[in-house]
Amino acid sequence: MSTVIHLSKYRTRIEGLDQILQGGFPEGRTTVIIGGPGTGKSLFGLEFLYRGALADTPGIFISFEERASALRDNAATLGWQLAPLEASGKIFLFESRIDPKAVVTGEFGIQAFLAILDHKIKAMGARCVVIDALDVLMRLISDARREQDELLALHQWLAERDITALLTVKAPRDGDHARHYEFLDYLADCVIHLDNRMLGQLSTRRLRVIKYRGSGFGSNEYPFVIDVPGITLLPISDVGLAHQALGERVPTGLPALDDLIGGGFRRASSVLITGSTGTGKTTLSSLFTQAACARGEKVLYINFEESEAALLSTMRSPGIDLGPALAAGMLTMLTAMPEAMGAEQHLYRAMAVIRQERPSAVVIESASACKRMGTEQAAFEYLMRLINICKEMGITVVTTNQTAGFQNLDEISGIGISSLVDAVIVLRLVEEAGDLQRKLLVMKARGTSHSHRYHDFLITDQGIAVVGEVA
């Protein structure tokens, strides 16, 4: 008979993370978070300590990079008041900024650091320690063997004291100082990577657990948001992002656009149509809706922007008539003010209709309006969960998003749903010879080779067309 020893876990209390880590960080052991600049490494450490301190567990935060005052300010923007916890001895936050002009000659060790840490651990009864930007300290040591010795010594030192430690390290750039990452990867019991990727102009923060010695863990990439009241991971993708393969081609309603993307949107895919006001987002999504209904497929149109009557009337001008589809029960409209209720309730309403009507496509108008449900985080969760559920059910989702600026392509969503988006269509207004011209670009279309150029997108009383290529 074999004995299974269960690793004890230390709850991080970060929303969603304990679920991914199946309970938390390995207790009394070392976890490493690796990520590029601005990926949120320090905030993971801070929130871990902050939540622990609120639950009466003292912890220590050492920053080798950011100033303690900057960390306090960052925490305050998320509503975390560190000062009272520092005053009551639940958090000890200190910075050790290594003078960049310091001269190194001959060997040295990190005993001073350990002595300080030891003193504070004993004084506070600390059980967890966050060492932020350990790479800055390690960069002082130019010799690979000595660096490994110091890391090993630190690791053992922490383990001897039964400290649950979190070390954050900046991700290497192209092999630069890559060696301590490999060694840390090997040393640590749990390794987490963070990144902040741009896809087109969509940015999404993601977390991935690389290893967890002696424990299972959620192995997907988990999107996360940083907003009041803290970091929120969406382990929802445990079910949802076990993606169904993208299905067959579904006509977009605009044959010229079908040609650009290899025959149409993929069924069960998620499409984002983004652009500033007046670029034709609603026209495009209405065309798609009309075509789907005409083929005998049901569509749910969730509209946070305008009423059913307003949509029907504005779409008549370019020649789209959604009336018959509505009358035939092929099209269901769900309109609401985003502010009218919480994100949960919006989701609940949408789900109720989806279960009842079993649509083959859902249109969400618009991601930008969803922000008015409250926080950006609420909007993110709403979209994330809705899109996930739809994808699981094989439903194609078209989401529009209104960007603020006329020329502003930098902000497509602002809500990090890009990881759930399989195709992105960008619409723009461009001034040409004194006229405003609509332009269309297929920015991303997963599993499809597509044109990377802007095309003219014409909406007139005579109809709608995508023509030509714009150099």
Added chain:
Amino acid sequence: MNAVEYRFQLFIAGDEPNSRLAEQNLRALCQEHLADRHRIEVVDVLHDCEVALAAQIMVAPAVVLTTPRQVTLFGTLADQAKVLAALGV
């Protein structure tokens, strides 16, 4: 002759070899180049870690020149020429 006094804080970690070496090297250097115009305060980080914390010194041995200018050195001070250049002596 320049009478400016060089004030050093030497951070050591007990009597481990690198710390002893650094102290020897610093004293020898001062004897030779800064005779009668230096002062060395030795801080054992294992006992006075609050001093190290206040000075944000996390490694030992380390030397902080506080006057006439602020210079931080890490290590055993093995390369005397490099140390002198850094100190501006």
